[in-house]
Amino acid sequence: MASLVTHLCATLFLLPVGLRRHYSSSSLYLKSPSLFRSKTWYLSDPKWKNLDLYILTVALPIASFSLIFLFFSITTGHTTYRFSFLHQSLLLFLYWVLAILFALRDSIDPVVIFDNFLFVFGGILFFVEYYFIGEGTSGLVGEVVYGLCGDLSLVCGFCCLYLAIRPGAFFAEFCLCCGLVLKGTWFLQAGLCLYTDFFGFKGCHKIEVLPESGNVELKCDLEEDGLRGVALVNLLFVGHAIVVFLVSVGFFGLLSRNTNLRHGEASGPLLAGLDSEIALMRALPEFEVE
Template identity: 60%
Template sequence: MASLATHLSACLFLVPIGIRRLLCSSSLFLKDPSFFKSKPWYFSNSKWKNLDLYILSIALPLASFSQIFLFISISGHSTYRFSFFQQFATLSLFWVLIIFFVLHDGLDHFLFNESFIFIYAAIAFLVEYSVIGVGIMGLGTVVYELLAQLTLLCAGSCLVLSVKPTAFFAEFLLSIGLVFKGTWLLQAGLCLYTDAFVLKGCTKMVLLPGSPNADVHCELEADGIRGVALVNLLFVVHAIGVVIAGFVVFWLLSRFRNLRCGEASGPLLAGLEPESTLMRLSRELEME
C-alpha cells in the first residue's frame, strides 16, 4: 500500500475480475435459476479469455517476493519487516488460491472440492483484513477501515458460498465486492498518495519522523474533520455507483440474451446440464 502504483495495479486486477465474475454468474443464473451453482472461477472456452487468471498466477508471486526482499533490504526496523512480511504472506495466500483454480480439474476433488476453495478464499480475505492499514494513522486509517469492511464482505460471501453454492445473492455480493474494492483502492491511492487529488487542507501520505507509521497531515483540526466526512461521502458514492451498475448489468443480461457471457453455454454448465435434464424428466413423469 506504499504508492499510487500499487493501488492502481490492484484496481486493474480486481475490477475486471469482479465484472467478469458478475457477467458469467448472472448469465448462468438467468439461464436456469433453479439449477444455479456458483463456481470458484468461471473458465472460458478460449484460453485467452482467462488471461487475467494467467497474469495473476505470474504477477502475484513476483509482487510478493519483490516486496518483502526490497523492503527488508532497505529498512532495518523490525516493525517494517513484520508489516511487509504480513503483506507478503497475504499475497502468497492469494497466489496459492490462483494455483488451486488452475489445477482444479487435476486435483483430488474429494479433498480440494469447490467448498474447500471457497473456504480457503475466505481465509485469505480474512488474513488480508488483518493487515489492511497496518502502520497507517490519522485520515488514512478511515480510508483503509472502509477497505477492510469490503474485504470482510468478500470473506463472508465466500463462506456462504462454501456452504450454499446455490446462493446467488452471495455470488452477486462477492462480484460487486471485488469491483468495489478495486475502485476504492484507486480512490485511496488518489486521495492519499498524490498531490493533485489530496484532500483540501491536508498533505499526501508521508512517514512520520522517527516512527514506522505513516500519516496524512492536516493543518487544522477542521480540515481533518472535513476530510473524514469527504472520505465517507466518497465511499457512499462508490457504493451507490457500483450497486447500480451491478443491477444494470443484470437487467441488461436478462433483457438481451446476446449479451450474456459465452461460458453460460459452455463448460460452465457441464456438470449441471445432465442433472438438470434428469430432474426435468422426473418432474414430467411425476406429473403424468
C-alpha cells in the first residue's frame, strides 16, 4: 500500500460490499433458515439496485491500470517496493475478473459458472492477497498493521472455501461478512496510523519513501518505541473487531425482530378470527341445551 488514498479506496470498496452482503444474506436466512444457500453475490431486481457491482466493474480496472502506471513511472527506490505496485495491479485485475463473473452469473448457463467455482476462485484470490499484502513496507509497526490485514484475508479465504463445500453454513457467511467489513475499517485505520499525523506513535516518525511522492513509511528510533506502537496497533485492532462484531450481531437482531413483526402482523388477524370461531363453536352446544 502506498498512501492514505489507496487505503481510503480499499475501504470504499470493502465496506459497502461487506455491509450489503450481510444485509442480503441475513434477510435470506431469516426468511427460511433450513433452505438458506449462500451466494457469491446477492443480485437484486431491478438491476439498478446492483449499482455497487457495476461500479466495481468500472473502478477496479482503473485502479489496476493506475498501479501499472506507477510501476513504470518509478525508476528509483527499492526493487521490492516498485514491484509491489505490479503485484497489487495484478490482484486488482483478478478481482475485476471475479466481479465480471458475478455480473454475468444470471445471464449465463449456471452449469458454466456456478457458485462453488466462484467461491473457490474468490478464496484463492484472498490467499494471493495474503501473500502480496504489505509487500514493500518496512518497520515493525507497519509489518504488524499489514500482518493483521493479511490475517483477515486468510479468514475470508477459508470462509469462501468452506462455503464452496457447505453453501448452507450461515456461520461461515456471517464470518465472511464480518471479515469484509473489518478489512474495510482496518484499512482506513492503517492509513490513518501510517500515513497521517492523526494517530501519533511516540518515538516514531514518518520517512518519505521517494522524494516528493507523498508515500511515507513509519520508522521507530528505539525498539521500545516500536513495541509500544505494536501494542497500540493490536489494541486498536481488537477494538475494531469488537465494534464490528457487536454491530453485525445487533444488525442481525434488528432484521430478525422486523421479520418476526411482519410475520406477527400477517398472522395476528388470522389467529384472532380463528379464536372467535372456536369461541362460537364452544357456545353453540350450550345454546342447544337451553
